[in-house]
Amino acid sequence: MNKLTLVLAIMLSGSLAFSAQARDQRDYHEMVYDSGCKTCHDQGIKNMPSDQACSQCHDIDELAVTTARQGDEEWQNPHNNLHYGKEVPCTECHGEHTPKQVLCSNCHTFEYPKHK
Amino acid sequence: MxxxxxxxxxxxxxxxxxxxxxxxxxxxxxxxxxxxxxxxxxxxxxxxxxxxxxxxxxxxxxxxxxxxxxxxxxxxxxxxxxxxxxxxxxxxxxxxxxxxxxxxxxxxxxxxxxxxxxxxxxxxxxxxxxxxxxxxxxxxxxxxxxxxxxxxxxxxxxxxxxxxxxxxxxxxxxxxxxxxxxxxxxxxxxxxxxxxxxxxxxxxxxxxxxxxxxxxxxxxxxxxxxxxxxxxxxxxxxxxxxxxxxxxxxxxxxxxxxxxxxxxxxxxxxxxxxxxxxxxxxxxxxxxxSGPWASPDEGGFGYVSNYSIFNFPHSIAVNLQTGRRFMNEIADRKTRADAELRCRDEAGKPQPPIMITSYEDAMEHPTCKKVLKYKVGWKFDSIADIAKHYGIPAAELQKQVDEYNQYVRTGEDKQFGKAMAMAHGKELRAPFTVVRLWPKVHYCQGGxxxxxxxxxxxxxxxxxxxxxxxxxxxxxxxxxxxxxxxxxxxxxxxxxxxxxxxxxxx
Missing domain, CATH: 3.50.50.60 (FAD/NAD(P)-binding domain)
Incomplete structure (x- = not known):
């Protein structure tokens, strides 16, 4: 039983490593990949990272300043928006391994040319 | 579940x-x-x-x-x-x-x-x-x-x-x-x-x-x-x-x-x-x-919904086929949604009607700027331009606008009995803004x-x-x-x- 578990674990980790490599990676996150998957996958490799994972490195208040918009676009700041303020979890708009649409595109035609 | x-x-x-x-x-x-x-x-x-x-x-x-x-x-x-x-x-x-x-x-x-x-x-x-x-x-x-x-x-x-x-x-x-x-x-x-x-x-x-x-x-x-x-x-x-x-x-x-x-x-x-x-x-x-104020040109509630809600009292909704109004623009939601769903071409395909508003009146509400900026609504200089753009019978549309402006002046809508108090002094006049309308599922009365x-x-x-x-x-x-x-x-x-x-x- 133990042996079987071990074999399964090895197979599983092998396939996961492979699938992670096969997926999109962002160059600027290279350092994070070097530190291992668990750096972001803080709830186990099979699970989505927690909503706090990104905030190990990124600060929502700083992001809100970086993406601030002026005048009648004030509330289209993706990091401090009209509907949810600063409380939208990062992964609602950003996908590390697969591209994502911004949440606003459900209803609006706003353009965020720098969105990744 | x-x-x-x-x-x-x-x-x-x-x-x-x-x-x-x-x-x-x-x-x-x-x-x-x-x-x-x-x-x-x-x-x-x-x-x-x-x-x-x-x-x-x-x-x-x-x-x-x-x-x-x-x-x-x-x-x-x-x-x-x-x-x-x-x-x-x-x-x-x-x-x-x-x-x-x-x-x-x-x-x-x-x-x-x-x-x-x-x-x-x-x-x-x-x-x-x-x-x-x-x-x-x-x-x-x-x-x-x-x-x-x-x-x-x-x-x-x-x-x-x-x-x-x-x-x-x-x-x-x-x-x-x-x-x-x-x-x-x-x-x-x-x-x-x-x-x-x-x-x-x-x-x-x-x-x-x-x-x-x-x-x-x-x-x-x-x-x-x-x-x-x-x-x-x-x-x-x-x-x-x-x-x-x-x-x-x-x-x-x-x-x-x-x-x-x-x-x-x-x-x-x-x-x-x-x-x-x-x-x-x-x-x-x-x-x-279904919400009769929604637009087929954007997702969800978007911007047009608020725009229409504000402007319906002093606007007309027009069937593209006829160039005529087809509803009281401030009837209850079901009455209006049902009326919009009946706007179809000869083949029975949906043909979203348009709402025409005086630009000056529409600009009284902040959503008008958004509607124009994000291209879910458009500005026109004349009724003739609107008719041409949407393929509406031009003479009919002009006649409809003239009739409606008469209702604005007299305070009585002889076509659909719309309450005209909020339209007082707001005759339709150039330039105009136009949005398209089509109902969207909005609210469940049941539960x-x-x-x-x-x-x-x-x-x-x-x-x-x-x-x-x-x-x-x-x-x-x-x-x-x-x-x-x-x-x-x-x-x-x-x-x-x-x-x-x-x-x-x-």
Whole structure:
């Protein structure tokens, strides 16, 4: 039983490593990949990272300043928006391994040319 | 909704005793469990499912009434539910703005308007209860930091101007301050926490809930099974089911996946279904409302909805085939949505009608700039240009505009009997703005039956189900066939506050 578990674990980790490599990676996150998957996958490799994972490195208040918009676009700041303020979890708009649409595109035609 | 993963781990955890319990027929069909073998992960005074207007109002009121632990559980990753993405329109009688604008109104008048639109099947005691406390709820939002435009609007089906709107023209102008205020009072707000079932004691009282925490909406069964005990009661404030296409088509087969929807993806109604399994009385599920102010040129509620709501009183809606008006632009929502759906070409294909507004009047509301900027509405210099662009018979359209302007001058709409008071002095004149209209599924009038204490009524006994409360869109039957615009926000807030009152005094 133990042996079987071990074999399964090895197979599983092998396939996961492979699938992670096969997926999109962002160059600027290279350092994070070097530190291992668990750096972001803080709830186990099979699970989505927690909503706090990104905030190990990124600060929502700083992001809100970086993406601030002026005048009648004030509330289209993706990091401090009209509907949810600063409380939208990062992964609602950003996908590390697969591209994502911004949440606003459900209803609006706003353009965020720098969105990744 | 059966949660297989949760069930399996539950069985593992309990061993033989759990399996025996699950073998009981009632257990197999519902997600409701008896309290006997539950190991509680958390305990609170008040457990609230959902995080929209009703939930937030209830959480604040419960705290003000002395609740120690109030917990909000929201299945989506973000708080506010559908309340965060609507027009932020709030109807109330006898308000400070009505006094300022000299509008004569009363609780009776507001209830009478709603009963008319409800077409004989609305719940008068509930409407009266809500209208009686609407001004109080409005003040509660202002105290929490909500801000409103300094003028009233007259929405379709309302006999007078009684509608406030947040300065951001969105329900988020209420949910954001309420959420912050709620958190400041010590309410614990949990996202990614999906309700999947109730826990009952031996007497059938609801004493807790079963959740999936760490839930990701994209994966319906994801998350860890978590049991939360509710000392005083459970409030279900989970919204409607407009995004559940199978369920809405079971009620109304015309609402296919080709019909747009203004709601967040999470309005799928499974919490309501679980209440039915527990014994709640289903009311008016087939009455699902489409918003006649929506646009086929953007997703969801977008910008055009608010734009149209503001401009309908001093605009005309025109059928492209005929160049003529086809409805009273401020009739109730159902009347208008039905009229729009009849606008089709010779082959029967939908041909969204247009709304024509004087640019100068449209610019009185901030959404006009947005509509033009994001290209979901367009500016034209003349009626001839509009006719040419949309292929409308030009002479007919010009004749229609001239006729309508006559109604504006005389104050009497001879075509459709529209109330012309708000159009006074606003003849259609160049330049114009135009948007296209097509209804989108917006609101479920149906849901579980509640009484004026926000208690959920059992379908067999007609008595309240002990420990269970519901407020907001998930509660059914209040508005009858067609809810009037801006009457949901007061309903959600008042019934949320009412639920907290009942629950804290139970």
């Amino acid at each position: 059966v949660d297989k993963s949760g069930r399996r781990s539950f069985i593992k955890g309990l061993g033989a005793a759990g399996i025996t319990a699950l073998a009981m027929p009632v257990m197999a069909q519902t997600n409701t469990e008896s309290a006997a073998n539950i190991k509680w992960d958390k305990t609170a005074d008040v457990v609230i499912i959902g995080s929209g207007f009703a939930a937030l109002a209830a959480s604040i009121k419960a705290k003000q009434l002395g609740a120690t632990d109030v917990e909000i559980f929201e299945k989506m990753p973000y708080f506010g539910g559908n309340s965060a993405i609507n027009g932020g329109l709030f109807a109330a009688p006898n308000t400070p703005l009505q006094a300022k604008e000299g509008v004569k109104d009363s609780i009776d008048t507001m209830v009478a308007d709603q009963l008319k639109s409800g077409r004989g099947i609305a719940d008068e005691p509930l409407l009266r209860h809500i209208a009686s406390h609407a001004a109080e709820a409005l003040q509660m939002t202002i105290d929490a930091g909500a801000e409103y435009h300094p003028y009233l609007q007259q929405l379709g089906g309302h006999s007078v101007a009684r509608t406030y709107q947040t300065t951001v023209s969105c329900g988020a102008g209420i949910t954001q301050p309420l959420l912050k205020y709620s958190q400041k009072l010590g309410v614990k707000t949990n996202n990614r926490a999906k309700f999947i079932g109730f826990v009952q004691d031996d007497n059938g009282k609801v004493i807790g809930v079963k959740l999936l925490t760490g839930h990701h909406f994209e994966d319906p069964n994801s998350g860890k099974v978590t049991y939360v005990k509710a000392n005083k009661g459970v409030l279900m404030a989970t919204g409607g089911f407009a995004q559940n296409i199978k369920l809405r088509m079971a009620q109304d087969p015309t609402l296919t996946n080709e019909v747009g929807c203004t709601n967040i993806p999470g309005t799928t109604g499974e919490a309501m279904l679980e209440m039915f399994r527990l014994g709640a009385t289903p009311v008016h599920l087939a009455h699902i409302q 579980v039956q509640i009484n004026t204490n926000a208690e959920v009524v059992d379908s067999l006994t007609g008595q309240p189900i002990p420990g269970l409360y519901a407020a907001g869109e998930v509660a059914g039957g209040i508005h009858g066939v067609s809810r009037l615009g801006s009457c949901s926000i007061p309903e959600c807030l008042v019934m949320g506050m009412t639920a907290a009152n009942t629950l804290m005094n139970a």
